[in-house]
Amino acid sequence: MSDEIRNLTTASLKEGEVLPSLSHDVTTSTVVLGAMASRDWRPMHHDRSFAVDRNGTKDIFMNTPNQAAWFERYLTDWTGPKGRLGKIQFRMKDSVFPGDTMVFNGKVASVETDAVGCGWANLQLTLSVGGKPVTDCTARIALPVDADDNPWKRTGDDWKP
């Protein structure tokens, strides 16, 4: 593998470490592309009249699976390709609409090595719009404990997300 690929290890992490922010301007295309990529054909994610008249929202809004993909992108931008998601939990308090600027922030809540030797970072993440959190997220992602480790090789009882 190229030496240029970033691979974070748990040895280099500290509790409280702050992840770099990610900002993205949301357009109608962002929402529709995300819905279609996730095979979500429901009209509130592509039909403004339906979203406004039926759902009572101000516009179409980003769907749940695409928000999950945005969080995964945010995490693996930070970890590099050896970062392996174990668990992700998010609460959507409000919706993300075209015209919004999404800002992702995060910090390391804890770092641990489990009983089978897998390294983990537990993270607190937020998706905000206009400075207001719209989605709170916690994630547990496996990281190599050193440069030779690879969480993707773990199977069976060696994988405890």
Add this chain to the structure above:
Amino acid sequence: MSDELPAEIQGWIGEERYVEKTEFPIEMGYVYTTCSSVEMGNPLYWDEKVAQQLTGGPIAPPSMISVWFRPHQWAPGRSKQIQPLQVHFDLKQALGLPEAVMTDNTITFGVPVRPGDSLETAQILRSVSPPKTTKLGTGRFWVIDVVYINQRGEHVGTESYTGFGYKREA
């Protein structure tokens, strides 16, 4: 709205329903489209050498797990549209709650999903709340788990959705 949950719905809680297989083998087209939709440049999904070295070949991003069980909008011979997460729509209908949104999503990931895999899912209703009023309207919250296994019987993941079905205020 009565506080009491209809017996029919009470009976759904804990029951494995809608055991379904994915409608097509897992393929990379949706992987690339998904990565593109969120501008995810992770070389694991774009560089075959990296995929071979780290995961023994191409895989799909874990967060795509629900993508694979969403049915086609139309298919030949199908007389009515199939809904993903049918238990969610059954609850809306049975409780007379015409609108719904998802509020919480928890996903636990098992073995990676690979091109050519065929997945099987089952939906399990875990709970339904008493009536609640939010800014959207009055309705109920419910929690539905979706369990995924692959063609080798390996656990691929479990999703837990919290939905809120509601009637808008007049």
